[in-house]
Amino acid sequence: xxxxxxxxxxxxxxxxxxxxxxxLAIAGVVSVFVAVLAMANGFRRTLMISGSPQNAIILRGGxxxxxxSSISLEQTKIIGDTAGIQRDKDGxxxxxxxxxxxxxxxxxSSGTDANVQIxxxxxxxxxxxxxxxxxxxxxxxxxxxxxxxxxxxxxxxDGMDLNGKIKFGGEEWTIVGIMEAGGSSFDSEVWxxxxxxxxxxxxxxxxxxxxxxxxxxxxxFPAFKDAISLDxxxxxxxxxxxxxxxxxxxxxxxxxxxxxxxxxxxxxxGAIFGAxxxxxxxxxARSTEIATLRAIxxxxxxxxxxxxxxxxxxxxxxxxxxxxIIIPAHGQMASTINWQTFSHLNFSFAISxxxxxxxxxxxxxxxxxxxxxxxxxxxxxxxxxxxxxx
Amino acid sequence: xxxxxxxxxxxxxxKMRTMLTIGSFAVALFLFxxxxxxxxxxxxxxxIAGADRLVxxxxxxxxxxxxxxxxxxxxxxSGVKSVTFGSWFGGxxxxxRNFFPQFAIDSETYLSIFSExxxxxxxxxxxxxDRQGCLIGEGLIERFGWKIGDRIPIxxxxxxxxxEFNICGIFKGKTPESDTKQFWFHYKYLDERDSSTKGxxxxxxxxLSDPSQAxxxxxxxxxxxxxxxxxxxxxxxxxxxxxxxxQMGNIQFVxxxxxxxxxxxxxxxxxxxxxxxxxxxxxxxxxxxxxxFSGIRILFLILAESIIxxxxxxxxxxxxxxxxxxxxxxxxxxxxxxxxxxxxxxxGLGISAMVGFLAGIIPSCLAMRLNIVDAMRRI
Numbered sequence: 001x002x003x004x005x006x007x008x009x010x011x012x013x014x015x016x017x018x019x020x021x022x023x024l025a026i027a028g029v030v031s032v033f034v035a036v037l038a039m040a041n042g043f044r045r046t047l048m049i050s051g052s053p054q055n056a057i058i059l060r061g062g063x064x065x066x067x068x069s070s071i072s073l074e075q076t077k078i079i080g081d082t083a084g085i086q087r088d089k090d091g092x093x094x095x096x097x098x099x100x101x102x103x104x105x106x107x108x109s110s111g112t113d114a115n116v117q118i119x120x121x122x123x124x125x126x127x128x129x130x131x132x133x134x135x136x137x138x139x140x141x142x143x144x145x146x147x148x149x150x151x152x153x154x155x156x157x158d159g160m161d162l163n164g165k166i167k168f169g170g171e172e173w174t175i176v177g178i179m180e181a182g183g184s185s186f187d188s189e190v191w192x193x194x195x196x197x198x199x200x201x202x203x204x205x206x207x208x209x210x211x212x213x214x215x216x217x218x219x220x221f222p223a224f225k226d227a228i229s230l231d232x233x234x235x236x237x238x239x240x241x242x243x244x245x246x247x248x249x250x251x252x253x254x255x256x257x258x259x260x261x262x263x264x265x266x267x268x269x270g271a272i273f274g275a276x277x278x279x280x281x282x283x284x285a286r287s288t289e290i291a292t293l294r295a296i297x298x299x300x301x302x303x304x305x306x307x308x309x310x311x312x313x314x315x316x317x318x319x320x321x322x323x324x325i326i327i328p329a330h331g332q333m334a335s336t337i338n339w340q341t342f343s344h345l346n347f348s349f350a351i352s353x354x355x356x357x358x359x360x361x362x363x364x365x366x367x368x369x370x371x372x373x374x375x376x377x378x379x380x381x382x383x384x385x386x387x388x389x390x
Numbered sequence: 391x392x393x394x395x396x397x398x399x400x401x402x403x404x405k406m407r408t409m410l411t412i413g414s415f416a417v418a419l420f421l422f423x424x425x426x427x428x429x430x431x432x433x434x435x436x437x438i439a440g441a442d443r444l445v446x447x448x449x450x451x452x453x454x455x456x457x458x459x460x461x462x463x464x465x466x467x468s469g470v471k472s473v474t475f476g477s478w479f480g481g482x483x484x485x486x487r488n489f490f491p492q493f494a495i496d497s498e499t500y501l502s503i504f505s506e507x508x509x510x511x512x513x514x515x516x517x518x519x520d521r522q523g524c525l526i527g528e529g530l531i532e533r534f535g536w537k538i539g540d541r542i543p544i545x546x547x548x549x550x551x552x553x554e555f556n557i558c559g560i561f562k563g564k565t566p567e568s569d570t571k572q573f574w575f576h577y578k579y580l581d582e583r584d585s586s587t588k589g590x591x592x593x594x595x596x597x598l599s600d601p602s603q604a605x606x607x608x609x610x611x612x613x614x615x616x617x618x619x620x621x622x623x624x625x626x627x628x629x630x631x632x633x634x635x636x637q638m639g640n641i642q643f644v645x646x647x648x649x650x651x652x653x654x655x656x657x658x659x660x661x662x663x664x665x666x667x668x669x670x671x672x673x674x675x676x677x678x679x680x681x682x683f684s685g686i687r688i689l690f691l692i693l694a695e696s697i698i699x700x701x702x703x704x705x706x707x708x709x710x711x712x713x714x715x716x717x718x719x720x721x722x723x724x725x726x727x728x729x730x731x732x733x734x735x736x737x738g739l740g741i742s743a744m745v746g747f748l749a750g751i752i753p754s755c756l757a758m759r760l761n762i763v764d765a766m767r768r769i
Contacts, residue, residue: 017662113637270417336638
């Protein structure tokens with residue numbers, strides 16, 4: 001026969017100090033575990049939502065990121081004539097040859113330089129990247145030294161104010177608008193006219209760094225890719241935008257995950273020790289109680305089961321507490337340099353249901369491992385010896 | 391001294407608890423070690439930066455080049471001892487995952503400024519004779535199993551095409567902190583073969599005769615090139631590295647922050663366990679007092695026990711952490727160093743002894759003041 005669960009709940013309450021310590025340990029571990037996953041997830045998400053399956057990005061063959069790449073003006077024209085590209089109502093191909101530079105701006109938080117990605121785009125850019133909207137001000141006028149700044153960039157970097165002026169690259173730029181890009185990496189970028197930026201970065205050289213095109217449908221991508229790859233005039237590589245951005249997140253994502261998991265794993269062992277300690281002292285303090293239970297007919301198995309249940313109950317409380325503690329971190333901003341694009345990127349912690357769920361599973365694993373041995377010992381306790389203590 | 395057996399017997403009283411308490415300490419200190427390792431890996435470049443070196447880069451950003459003609463002009467600035475330059479190559483060896491930095495260097499001058507590296511003279515000679523030669527850091531040898539004489543293909547990213555290099559030698563760091571996970575080759579080879587950046591280099595390093603003049607010289611250099619198509623930004627190597635660290639910023643901060651909170655939680659838990667252990671022994675302590683043990687002696691006995699827990703646990707934790715770091719970097723080359731330094735081991739041991747003391751002091755004071763009559767009544 002099973003021992004009623006209420007017995008375990010009451011015992012946890014009766015030994016509230018040591019129970020509290022064990023719950024705290026598990027809560028701490030779970031909150032860190034969730035935080036790490038949320039950080040890695042947030043970073044990846046920021047880059048993932050920057051890409052769209054309907055868009056393709058073209059770089060020079062061999063280049064792994066936009067700043068390494070170079071595409072000549074003639075090549076952009078050839079790309080623009082390729083079949084499969086979406087056209088607007090005037091029949092113009094939705095293509096944006098882009099110049100990508102890195103410009104140092106001071107971080108508001110520390111006053112030190114940050115590598116900010118500055119992107120010269122065509123006037124089609126907003127049609128191609130539908131997630132980007134102008135939230136305040138307006139889009140730049142082609143031909144003028146005007147900037148549109150991402151919503152995170154305007155908060156992070158010094159000297160960026162709407163309608164303000166900023167000097168770099170031998171030009172004085174006016175900030176005419178703020179763009180909202182749904183938390184993607186474009187929120188950390190600064191956009192302007194590609195022809196003006198090209199002069200700043202490349203002098204008179206007639207080249208861009210990447211070409212982003214919108215396809216008719218995501219399914220046209222293989223055909224488009226074949227057409228581009230087979231064209232002897234082009235030495236370029238084509239990727240679906242979403243795949244390109246996913247790859248750009250790989251390095252930092254791995255770094256956060258490996259280091260974070262390492263820390264969470266070590267802490268997990270510590271929390272198991274905490275749970276073990278609590279359960280062992282709970283059991284040794286309760287030896288007469290356990291013996292009484294055995295004497296009145298509860299089987300070894302139900303004692304074992306009952307104590308594992310008690311440990312899992314502690315884990316449940318700890319896990320839930322840990323999740324509750326860390327939920328306010330959702331949406332908190334963090335930033336780092338993305339080595340793969342060499343630029344500073346703002347992202348937010350993204351806690352999802354799956355992450356919370358894996359945090360709870362982690363808590364139960366700790367509770368189970370911490371409860372198993374003590375429960376086994378409790379179930380094997382010699383009844384006669386323990387009862388003598390009465 | 392004669393009480394050592396008594397302490398020993400007390401430690402053995404509840405073996406499971408002793409093991410768990412020591413184990414918790416070990417875990418906490420392992421974690422401490424790990425966090426310092428992560429911290430040092432991030433701030434490493436700042437630590438090893440040469441005090442007498444300035445970095446001169448394009449004002450726009452590091453990825454923009456500077457003309458090679460600046461070398462002459464920089465050398466003429468008063469207070470400048472020597473000048474060298476380098477460029478980022480950024481090639482891919484086999485797959486993108488095998489990342490390591492490759493620098494095209496000004497081979498004649500590079501080593502005279504980066505005196506923390508050394509190359510065997512015969513290997514150096516070989517390197518200087520071979521236009522396609524390269525030098526690899528000893529930190530890369532094991533990772534790819536390269537040896538001198540190998541010809542290795544690297545796919546260009548910024549500079550298109552397949553590039554092949556002959557390994558002529560291995561450079562070593564004179565101190566264990568030096569970053570030897572690099573790959574050097576002749577700038578001349580790059581300049582000859584690739585026309586896109588002809589006559590342009592990535593950055594300059596300037597060595598000063600007097601490091602205290604750094605600010606003045608940096609200003610002089612930037613003024614010299616102001617309003618030219620290639621304006622410069624000059625700062626000390628330390629400030630340059632620190633700037634990068636600030637950009638990495640939050641991630642490291644978050645990791646360290648969360649970790650420290652947990653570290654102290656773990657220690658608190660351990661402390662409370664110790665308190666429970668003492669409380670259970672109230673009767674015994676009363677008996678000892680009846681037998682004539684003084685309060686101070688009891689205090690000493692319990693404190694000693696607590697510090698032993700902490701110290702043994704700390705030693706095990708830091709020892710395991712050290713062993714773990716000897717296995718190498720788990721992120722596969724993304725961190726320049728992955729090492730637990732002696733200073734941090736000492737700090738860790740100090741912290742654990744202190745926590746042992748703090749965790750033991752309250753229960754042992756209570757024990758010291760214990761009223762015999764009250765305690766005996768409970769038997």
